[in-house]
Amino acid sequence: MGxxxxxxxxxxxxxxxxxxxxxxxxxxAVVGLELAxxxxxxxSAIRDHAHVALLERLRVRLAPELRWRLEVPVIExxxxxxxxxxxxxxxxxxxxxxxxxxxxxxxxxxxxxxxxVTLKQRDGSIDCVVLLLSDTxxxxxxxxxxxxxxxxxxxxxxxxxLSALAAGRKPPGSCLVLL
Numbered sequence: 001m002g003x004x005x006x007x008x009x010x011x012x013x014x015x016x017x018x019x020x021x022x023x024x025x026x027x028x029a030v031v032g033l034e035l036a037x038x039x040x041x042x043x044s045a046i047r048d049h050a051h052v053a054l055l056e057r058l059r060v061r062l063a064p065e066l067r068w069r070l071e072v073p074v075i076e077x078x079x080x081x082x083x084x085x086x087x088x089x090x091x092x093x094x095x096x097x098x099x100x101x102x103x104x105x106x107x108x109x110x111x112x113x114x115x116x117v118t119l120k121q122r123d124g125s126i127d128c129v130v131l132l133l134s135d136t137x138x139x140x141x142x143x144x145x146x147x148x149x150x151x152x153x154x155x156x157x158x159x160x161x162l163s164a165l166a167a168g169r170k171p172p173g174s175c176l177v178l179l
Contacts, residue, residue: 050105054134055090057179063168067093074124086120097170103132110146128174135178
């Protein structure tokens with residue numbers, strides 16, 4: 001590629017702000033990777049009223065002693081103040097425990113959703129996630145079509161999860177809730 005090892009190392013450490021996407025794609029290709037990019041919104045954290053309403057439907061069911069936080073970063077990266085721009089839609093904190101909430105008003109690709117949630121769960125070292133979906137015919141059909149894939153990842157039923165949260169307890173595992 002006509003680059004020294006020092007130049008490659010600087011790019012990998014994020015020390016070359018003007019590196020082109022073409023150059024990044026070439027570097028990835030050399031080691032057998034494909035460059036993929038994703039855009040993240042900046043500015044106001046919450047724009048979607050339906051999304052806000054869905055989260056609120058869960059929040060009002062929580063025990064008053066539980067702490068509710070919105071737009072919680074997955075992790076902070078140690079590289080020169082860089083921050084992981086991914087975030088959970090909410091976090092619920094109890095005494096000695098925390099869970100994360102991922103809310104979706106309309107899922108179009110269940111595999112992409114599963115991949116996104118499990119990566120965030122892995123990267124943030126989170127053991128319990130509430131996948132919150134709008135209670136729509138579309139989502140019920142999607143859940144029927146997904147079969148065991150979602151039930152395996154989210155084994156706790158909505159009644160047990162909501163009951164635990166209403167009582168101020170952590171659900172015994174990840175759960176999928178339609179509201």
